[in-house]
Amino acid sequence: MTFTVTVEPSGRTFTADEHETLLAAAIRQGIGLPYGCKDGACGSCKCRKRSGSVTHGPHQSKALSAEEEAAGLILTCCATAHSDVVLEAPQVTEAGALPVKKLPVRVLALQRAAPDVMIVRLQLPATEAFQYRAGQYVEFLLRDGSRRAYSMACAPHLAAEPPQLELHIRHMPGGKFTDHVFGAMKEKDILRIEGPFGSFFLREDSSRPIILLASGTGFAPIKAILQHMQHRGITRPTWLYWGGRRPHDLYQDDWIRAQAPSMPHLTYVPVVSDALAEDGWQGRTGFVHRAVLQDHPDLSGFEVYACGAPVVVESARRDYAAAGLPAEAFFADAFTSEADKATSAA
Structure with missing residues (x-):
């Protein structure tokens, strides 16, 4: 029926x-x-x-x-x-969606950005256009039928010529796919992906100031959104809060700081929760979602885009609502591990 x-x-x-x-x-x-x-x-x-x-x-x-x-x-x-x-569902505003495609991709480069983060660049087929919105993700199709999802870390205009994608993959020890990425994967390997998926992308019809909240590799889709904003000339006041346990978890801190001259409307706030004395960390400490509330106790006029660990996303959703953020102004992409999914099925 x-x-x-x-x-x-x-x-x-x-x-x-x-x-x-x-x-x-x-x-x-x-x-x-x-x-x-x-x-x-x-x-x-x-x-x-x-x-x-x-x-x-x-x-x-x-x-x-x-x-x-x-x-x-x-x-x-x-x-x-x-x-x-x-x-x-106030987020549903569009007349249509971009086509979802299954595509072969070739590994172009593997770059260790942190002890547990690999930047993977994939070559897309030159004969078939792949369209997506900054913030969306693709799924790898593994041989046993399982899937692993990762966000594009590059804006669509940068992925078009040459046709390639950038992904940020965090190593989950014992993980079927990430053990392969950090062990056996090599340049020129062929993989299959499907996408784009997800409703995590910038709402450009709004004039509200923006808070971008990332934990760990949740920075990947945030980076794509920042690049898209640069490309489109979007100058809404924007704050980026990026959290990690140790300073090395903010693995593209230098890249963000290099954008300052071209994005004067962007305020960057890195936050570290478990710095060691040897790190010499002089910046903000604590939980990243709480740093937002310390700086912006009234969120009623903002839009928030949150990405990363589920506990960060859900804590932000709850606490920001209490700070006046309308439910329809909170957009999120929780990076759920296979362990999380196994728990949900238990």
Whole structure:
């Protein structure tokens, strides 16, 4: 049986089979519902159900609590419809989405940017255009059918000529894919990717000042957004807060500082939580999302783009709402590990 799903306030509609999740149906039909992990672990796809009946599959309580579900909130990534449904998702504003493609890519270069961060550059096919928005991600298609998602760390205009992508990959010891990246992967290897995915990209129709919040390799899509802003001449007041445990976790600190002359509207605030005496760190310390609140206790007039570890993203979502940030002005991409996903399925 097929049901109709209406998304307000945009009025967009799509159909969903009773056996597919609302998010899968939306992606299939080019409707830009927000999402992150697609596995019920991060909460990025959470939205309000105005009417209709859905059933949730396995998910983590931190992504959707029983109280939130009772209040009418759902996770579209693991909810299936049992009737026509009306959702409230202010992020859905576009008439269409960029085409999702499966492509072969060749490893051009591997650069160790930090002890546990590899910058991977991939050559795209010259015969087929690959379009995406700064902030979106691709998924590697592994031989056993599993997937691994990574954000583009370069703006679309920089990926076009020559056709290539930059990704920032953090090593997760024991991880099937990242062990390969940091061990056996070499230049000229051929991989397969699919994308673009994700609703994490700059809303250019807004005039609100911007806060970019990144933890670890959550800087990757933020870098793409910064490059896009430079390219488009977007000069809205912008603050970038980038957090890591040690200074070396801010692995492209020099790159950010080099942008200062061309981006006078950008304020950069690096934050380190666990610096050692040998690091000689003289900058801000503590949790990066709290540094934002120290500088901006009233967030009612801002837009926030948060990317990185789920605990950082969800802490920011909660605490920034208490500081006056409207829910529709918070955009997020939580970097959910396979361990997180396994927990959500338990």
